Amino acid sequence: MQQIGKPVKGKDFVGREKELFLLMEYIKMGQSVVLIAPRRFGKTSLVLEALSQLKKQKYYTTFVDIFTNPTLELLSSSITQEVLKNHNxxxxxxxxxxxxxxxxxxxxxxxxxxxxxxxxxxxxxxxxSWELLSESVDFVDNFAKKHSAKMVCAYDEFGDIKKFDPRGNLIKMFRSKIQRHTSSTYIFSGSYESVMQNMFVSAKAPFYRLAHIIHIDYLEKSSITAYLKNKFKDLKISLPDNYVEGIVETTMGHPYYSQLAVQQVVLFSVFNKRIPSLDELLNQMLITEKDYLEKSWEDISNNREFVYTIRAIAENSKNIYTRLKTKNINVARATKTLEGMGVLFKDNVKGYYLSDPLLKQWILKKL
Ligand SMILES: Nc1ncnc2c1ncn2[C@@H]1O[C@H](COP(=O)(O)OP(=O)(O)OP(=O)(O)O)[C@@H](O)[C@H]1O
Ligand SMILES: [Mg+2]
Structure with missing residues (x-):
């Protein structure tokens, strides 16, 4: 059965050749990198793939997910444990x-x-606990040095560090240590875009210029289309012409939703002994993701300007300035903030659009 939600590897890890190449080249130069993308874009999968390839090239690796560690003690122990993994x-x-x-x-x-x-x-x-963390952060580099190895250390969901750190002292500690590490290169990844933005991108950010920023986009349409066709073939599900293209049209190559589509086609055909129409499939996906989408909407809809702007963009991203003029909305401000939050993406041709293709469909149907 098609499992979704967990990081993917092996033949389920689709595309990302360019991102992976770039990421690894930077690491090999000793240049730390930060990966920023909205939720479920495949950040963790990409990081794990890079680490697994670098491991084969004799790098020591450390992978720490800040989100899954609720206390400083657990975070420290998780860092130390991951470092020790290199020597089993x-x-x-x-x-x-x-x-x-x-x-x-x-x-x-x-x-x-x-x-x-x-x-x-x-x-x-x-x-x-502060001291333990401080020692653990340095252990990453010291352990590598001790064994004359090169270390690549990934902090996933790095933006979540804020939960320990209302005053920003921890961030400063991380920064001052990491800067001095000579045997280690870092990958920071995160999805709370504005948080990551404030940490790495703006000139006042504590990690400004410490790490090169890579934004992760959807999967390339050709790679995900080929993968989906193959996947359905393996599952012995035969589909009408242009069906997979229709899926990719809706999901835009969003990795999680593309995998979700496969899962929902399988489930639908088990229950109904036929393939869902593309409309039925979309409905199925909206039902499955209902809680997530409602939550996503809740997070942005407390701001009137955001609501009008997003709705207008979901309906049609053309002429939003003129359309919202009478509503007394500062569209420029709203779009800029929403872009910073990762809710909107901007394209030179298409203008602004929602980064979450299913949220767009949900808004069009529900509101
Ligand atoms: N390269 C890929 N090829 C195919 N599917 C992918 C790829 N990357 C991610 N996915 C799909 O998206 C899901 C989410 O991937 P992953 O956990 O790596 O994303 P994430 O950005 O780290 O998500 P989160 O924001 O929840 O931490 C996976 O379970 C998988 O179904
Ligand atoms: Mg992740």
Whole structure:
């Protein structure tokens, strides 16, 4: 069955050749990179693919998801554990980190503990969590140095670091440490665009010029079309002419929605013993994503200017200035902010459009 939502790898990882090439070239130059895209555009998949290829080229790798670590202690332990994975010591660490005796008696960890004594601090409940994190952040680089290796370290959902850091001190700590690391290169990825924007893009941002910015777009239509055709063939589902092209037309090559379409065609045909029409498929997808879409709308609809602007753009992105003139809406301000939030994309030919193609359809149908 078609599973969606988790990062994809192997033959389900479609396209992204250019992004992957660029990302890896920067890393090899020692240039840190930040990947920015709206939710479900395939950031994590891309990062994991890059790490897996770099690992084959003898890089040490570390992958930490800030979002899944609710406390500073867990974040620190997750960083340390991921670093230790490079020497296959992560399970030893996981087993030993709750008991001083287990930690000290662990023969495999012994040599690491000699060089990196801070690790013993994980068993100490009273240990200052800030210090533990600070040591862990440096451990990434120090461990690589110790073993004369090159390290590539990815912090996924990096914007989420704000949850620990209302005053911005943690960010400063990260920055001052990372700048000094000479054996490590970093990939930061995130989806809260305005947050990432404030961290990396604007001139006042703490990480300004520290990392090269790559924006991730939809998958190329030709790659996703070929993938979907193959996928349906494998699933022994035969489709009318231009059906897959119709899917890609709707999803615009959005990775998650393209995979969702496959899943929903399969489910529909199991239940109804026939293939859904493209309209039925779209409805099915809207039903499945109802909660997510409502939530997305809720996040933006508390602002009157946004609501008018987005609706106008969803209906037709032409002449929005004239159409909204009478409503006393500052379209320029709204579009700019929404673009910064990743809600809108801008194209020289098409003008502004919604980055989430299903949200567009949802708005057209519901509002
Ligand atoms: N390169 C790709 N080829 C095919 N499908 C993909 C690709 N990238 C992502 N997907 C699809 O999109 C889904 C989301 O991918 P992924 O988790 O990598 O995105 P993300 O941007 O990290 O999402 P989130 O914002 O939820 O963290 C995957 O489960 C998969 O179905
Ligand atoms: Mg992700």
């Amino acid at each position: 010591l992560h399970q030893q660490f996981a087993k030993a980190k709750n008991s001083a005796v287990a930690m000290i008696q662990n023969i495999k960890l012994k040599t690491v503990l000699e060089d990196f004594q801070f690790i013993v601090g994980f068993v100490d409940d009273n240990k200052d």
